[in-house]
Amino acid sequence: MGKRKSESEEQVEKKVKSDETKPKKNTGTIPIQRGKFKNRYLRKHASLLHRLDDPATGILVTTHVHQETRALGQARGFLDEYTLKLFPDVQSKWPPPPSRLDIDLEIVGLKEEKQEIDITKERYFQAVDSACSGLLFLRFRTSVTPMEWMKKFLEHYYALPASDKTKLKAAISFCYRFLPVERVCPANMTDVVKSAKELFTSDKFDYSKSVAIVIENRNNEGIKKPQLVEKLAEIIPPEIK
Numbered sequence: 001m002g003k004r005k006s007e008s009e010e011q012v013e014k015k016v017k018s019d020e021t022k023p024k025k026n027t028g029t030i031p032i033q034r035g036k037f038k039n040r041y042l043r044k045h046a047s048l049l050h051r052l053d054d055p056a057t058g059i060l061v062t063t064h065v066h067q068e069t070r071a072l073g074q075a076r077g078f079l080d081e082y083t084l085k086l087f088p089d090v091q092s093k094w095p096p097p098p099s100r101l102d103i104d105l106e107i108v109g110l111k112e113e114k115q116e117i118d119i120t121k122e123r124y125f126q127a128v129d130s131a132c133s134g135l136l137f138l139r140f141r142t143s144v145t146p147m148e149w150m151k152k153f154l155e156h157y158y159a160l161p162a163s164d165k166t167k168l169k170a171a172i173s174f175c176y177r178f179l180p181v182e183r184v185c186p187a188n189m190t191d192v193v194k195s196a197k198e199l200f201t202s203d204k205f206d207y208s209k210s211v212a213i214v215i216e217n218r219n220n221e222g223i224k225k226p227q228l229v230e231k232l233a234e235i236i237p238p239e240i241k
Contacts, residue, residue: 058128058181061176061177062135062136063174068136071174075136076138083149086152087142087144090142093140145204183195192228200235
């Protein structure tokens, strides 16, 4: 005679069966991790760093995991619309095609970039693989900097009537944060501190503002938050601490 299952075991078994038969939620979007989508719509992550004469700036957009493609469509439409609306004299700004020299362009990933430059010189933004789920990076290919863009947009937004604000929020409902990025560097302690130091000493830095150090680390165990905060705090100019 077999042993009778306990009540807790029966509950667990019912839950497992329920989960197996429960229909999976349809997010209505293509996962951005799929190779074909990434190859067609996103530049390679390494493209942000492989040209010293073409420093990367842009806007980092956060969204839910598995909703990246919808967020990408909304973000691109939003940026294109308001770039032309807020900066009517904006110009697209692409680097000159890389010369072959002694480098195999296909190996270092520049061959595709040259083709993209030739085709899309009038585009203002370039979607780049962030290498993290739930994060999108729209690289600026314009004469406007990310900080200039964001300041102008916020001025415009706060002046809108409540009904227009509601419509705008609905148009970018899959996008949660838009973070302007003025520096991109390899994700290690030395390069992060170096880039921050360059930013603090640049003519773009506004010394009338206070500074907050916020570190959000993904997929990188080599950076320890307390140590990085300490090192960054050391290089903040004393007049703005």
